[in-house]
Every structure is written in structure tokens, then in C-alpha cells.
Amino acid sequence: MVPSPRGEVEPFRVMQILGKAQQREDALLLCVGQPRAGAPGPVLAAASEALVGASLGYTATLGLPELRAAIARWHAHTYGTPTRAEQVVVTTGSSGGFVAAFLALLSPGDAVALARPGYPAYRNTLHALGAEVVELDCGPETRYQPTVEHLEACGRELKMVIVTSPDNPTGTIIDPAELQRIARWCERRDVVLLSDEIYHGISYGQTTATARQFSPEAITVGSMSKFFCMTGWRLGWLIMPEHLVETFDNLQANLALCPPAIAQHAALAAFTPDSLSELRSHVREYAETRDYLTAELPKLGLGSFAPPDGGFYLWVDVSHLTDDSEAWAADLLEETGVAVAPGKDFDTTSGHKFIRISFCISLEQARQAVVRLAEWLG
Template sequence: MDVMQAANALAARGHDLVRLEIGQPLDPLPDCVARAVSAALRAGPIGYTEALGVPALKAAIAGLYRRRHGVELDPARVAVTAGSSAGFVLAFLAAFEAGARVGLGVPGYPAYPAILSALGITPVPVPLAPAGGYRLGAEEVAGLAGRAEGVVIANPSNPTGTLIDGPGLGAIARAARGAGLALVVDEIYHGLTYDAPAHSILEQTHEAIVVSSFSKYQGLTGWRIGWAIFPERMIRAVECLAQSLYISPPGLSQVAALAALAPEAEAEFDERVRRFRASRDLLLEALRHAGFTEISPAEGAFYIYARIPEEAEDAGAFAQRLMEEGGVAVTPGADFDPVRGSRTVRLSYAGPPERVAEGARRLMRWR
């Protein structure tokens, strides 16, 4: 977010910046979502709802897993949350005691260790190699036996876009069970894959906790609405936690989320995914041409993680110069890997295709 603030400041001074630093789709709402929200506003006050979300939305989310993954899911296990960030807080509080240790793949989403640490839980970094596609697999999970009480898996991953296939998830579920680890799986970028569909951990086990969101595939970032799925035994405790933390998810956002699960909206989102794929391919080619190496798989989400050219300074200084001189904002890798991230950056291709294309041209021109 510091990079975004710096980019905002430059843009406010009249700089023409291509914004590849933040993963935020900025498309207009589908008409069916806008109509549903407008009707709800005309119908009367927007009040509190059930702490874990309105029944219709919980049932629709369960239906999503049936359609996408062939998983029969009791809607009572679904907790609608105030964004996925609240989902992670609920998941970590439900799964771990203070003082627990939790394995995290590195590079990874920086909010995981931040939230865990704030809750008195110790992150255990698991370094992931570019040669293996930055993939946290069953071997790494098994290696946490005796060193941790749980593990967080991202599928697809931020910042690398790495995707774990169905057999890989099955092996992870078995390894976690064998090592006695609680398993929390981030499925926020489901729907945003380009070469193969994403599989859910719920196809393999119902003992895992899943956290997901309406921010990415559906693009409802500012509406702060997401969901989590818990084993049945955790639901009452999660409900009490949610009531204490935020009473209920935002009522109007739940209206938007329910409409966003309609076929009419999903047709628009799928068209957006096709656009992301074209932008990804263009940016991958530009990075290779510009001398970037160790480029991540970019199989899902809308990110590419790459090593900066060898002649460049560290990634922080490189990103600053690229923003000021090259007109392109990217995120330094230290945000995702504090130890090894000084030579890497993350780029997002979630923006308008013409701006991503312009960013690709600027990267190839600027060295």
C-alpha cells in the first residue's frame, strides 16, 4: 500500500503513470448488480443481518461449490465476512491458540504474517523456489511436522499466480493430516485461472478452512465482502467471534454479492478473465524482453512475480526509479519475501488492457 500511496502522490502532481502495483479490477458493476443494489436502497433502511450472513447468500455460495467443484456443502458452514481480511481473522482465531506456530509459503501475501503476529501466533516461513514455480506442496507441508500447528496455502497464489492442481491438493491434505496440522486455504482468486480450472481443497477434505472473497473475480473490492467455510464443529464459535468483531457483514454489500453470483454477472466476469489472459501474455513477453528472469508461472490471479535485471539496483530503488523515470508503478518483492525479495518485483495486470499494454511498452523501452 505504500507504493500505491507514492503512485497516487505522483499522479496527483500530473505524472502519467501505468498502475501495475495493485491487484484491483476497476470495471463497472454488471447491470444486474447495480439494479439489485438500487432496488435495495429504494426498498428501505439497510440494517444489521445475521452475523454469518443472510441465508440466501450463504445458500448461493454453497451452490457455487456445487457448480464449480461438485462439492455438496451445507450453507450453515458458510460465514459471510466483511472482506477476506475479516475471514482470515476468524479463521486464525478459530483454528489456533495464542502461541501456536503456522507455516507460510514465502513469497506470500504479507497480510498472513501480519494478522497471525497480531493475534499472538508465530509465522513459520517456508521458502519457495522459483525452479519449482514457487509451489508449496505436500513435501513442504510434511516438513512442518513438529515445527508448526498449522499451515496456510494460497491457491492461486499472490504474488506468484501459482496454481496447485487437484492431485497436488489431495497430497497436501494427506500431508497436513499426517503432520497433525490445521489447514487454512486461501481461494480468493478462484475464477481467475488461464490454462486450467482451479480446484478447491473441499474436493479433498472438509476439515480445512477456506477463505474467499468477492473482491477479485467479481471485482467488488470496495464493497468489503467475502466468505469463509468452516468445519461444522467451529461454526458456533465463529458466529460468536463475528458478532463481537463486526456484528454482521455489510447489508448492502451482501445484496451486491448475491446478484454477482447470477449467471448474467458471471458472463461479464468470464469475459474479464479472457481480457486478463491477453494482458498476462503481453506482459510476460515484455518482461522477458526487458531482461527479467525467474518469472513466476502466472497460472492464476492477476500477478507476475519476477527477478529484476541483473544490472539493476535493489528492487526498492528499482521500483522507485521505474515509477519516476519510466512511468510504471510496480511493487517491490520485499513486501512478499522480506529475506530474498530485494531482487524481485510483483506486477499486476488487473487494470484496463490498454494501460497494461502501455506499461509493457514502457518496460521494454526503459532499462
């Protein structure tokens, strides 16, 4: 039996490096975008309570009504944008939200524009679903973010545009004025704007705007994975114009029945002041590690990276050291135990010149990584 060509997507090299790194006791995992801390205390307490007190059967397909309401309140409060619980679809991680959004809004052959470099799962999932990916070559001159000029220049009739801010792998935040221009451009042409905002809450002084501030037609994607430190709980959400929700309800009923019940009960406690203060203390730690690495890496000759405005990634140019960052990362891991992500996952054209460093590690781990890197690089 042979797999269908549409199932043949690129491997996620980060996961391959992670698998190898986890076999070493001395590994320093600068390869994966997973917060070191687990879920906040009140979330863990709510999960324990739910284990004994809640039925944990299937929930409503769109998510627990009280969780949809909590997410709507969070969104409205954070951005001052009126948001109704009825506009929120709770999903199985934001990953589940992307699959649902692509299925709900695209037909095979539809063109979707996204930035290169960018998060590889968009490209691979779109490929598997038969959509056409239009990569916008985004470089340092636009802080690796797409602009209206990129969209104009691509010369394609687009059905969807995906914007990611703070970005993975570059860590840059899109200028709110440019996000507004893109939102208006999409609205005028009836192009769907899907705004991946899953790293919101993790930024270092720059403003993060939601696309919904600029267009009621935009769809935003959120997640409990990053700021909320709940990667394995598999919860995310979409906020969309209300008239689309029934389509997502029907799709999700068939794709997943419902998002994980225990995670939903627990997530209700993620928006409480105690949880939020715990989560904000993690962001302060990321900021310290970021400041340390952005000061130290240039001393090792690794000084060419995008400004890490938010999230926890550094997109580092290593072209002066190698023409094959995948082999370079493999040697680095083998010889020092420091695991970084090869750039090829995120950019199939120039990724061989880049690595991605995740800094959601402790400051102490970052220090050890710098010592080992300094020795290795001589």
C-alpha cells in the first residue's frame, strides 16, 4: 500500500532533533517552542476537581459555553474589541482550528498567501488539503512580516491570507498600522484574513494588535499552548463572524466531536488573576533570557537575527558558518548536546542558512548553552 501524494508532507525537523536530543541526559533544548513551566496552579487545581466532580463526557461541540464566554471576555478586555461568546469556537489546539478553518473556507486549488519564513504546518496542512500555497518572500526589510505590497506583487487571486504575529520562527511583531492595511485590503477583496495570534501575551514592549480591531471579517486564532503554558492540553480557539459558526460547529462535530473535556474545565481557571500573575512572571523570565542571549550571541559571531519582539524565538543567520544548517545543527547536538532547530522547516528556499533558537528555557540553561557554543565555535 502506498500513501496518497497529498499525505506526503515534509517532516517536522524540529521534532526529529527533539527526539534525538531527548536521548541525551545533558541535552539543552533550544529547539522546541514549549514553555518550560507547566500550567498555572489554579488550572491544575481545577483539573483535579474536574477529575472527580465533572462527567468528562463529550462537551458541546463548540466548547463549554462558560469557556467560550471566558475567551470572549479575555479578548474583549485585552483589545477593547466587542466579542460575543457566540463568535468563539474552542478547538483541539490551534492546530485543530487551522484544519477546521481551511476546510470551512477553502476549496481545492484556492490560493493562500503566507510569509516565508513561516510556521511549516500551515504550508503542509494546506498541501494535504489540496490548497495552493503562495509564499511571500519576507526579509529583514519588513521585519520578516508580509505587507500589502507583498500581496499586490504576488499577482495571484487569493482566497486567504495568513498573518502570524508574534511570529514563529522570527519573533517579530507586525506593525499594527500594516496589519490594519492588510485587514482593509482583504476586506475589500473578500479575501479571508486568518490572523495567528497564538503568541499574544508574550511580548517585550511592542504592541500586539488583533486583526479583529481592524476588520469584523477577520478570523483570529488563539491557543492555550504558549502564554498559558498548556501545550499538551490541546486547546485553542477561533474568533470569527457569527454567521460562520454553524459551519464550524458541523465540521468540528465530524472532525473531533468536541475539544478535550478535562482541558476545557481546567482552562476556565486560566483567566483568573492568580493564574495570570503566574503566567506573567514566566514572560518576565523569557525577557531575561532573551536579553541575555541577544547580548551574548553576537559575541560568538551569531549576531544576525530578527528583532525578537515577542514569542520566544531567535531566527539566526548562520550562513557565514555553514551552507547546510540541518547538518550543522546535527553536529552541534552530537558534539555539545545543544539542540537548535534547522531553518529548513520554516523556509524551504533559504532555511539552510538559518537556525531557530527557542529561549523559553531557564536563564541558567541559556548560560550553559552559550558556554558550550563558545567552546564549539572556538
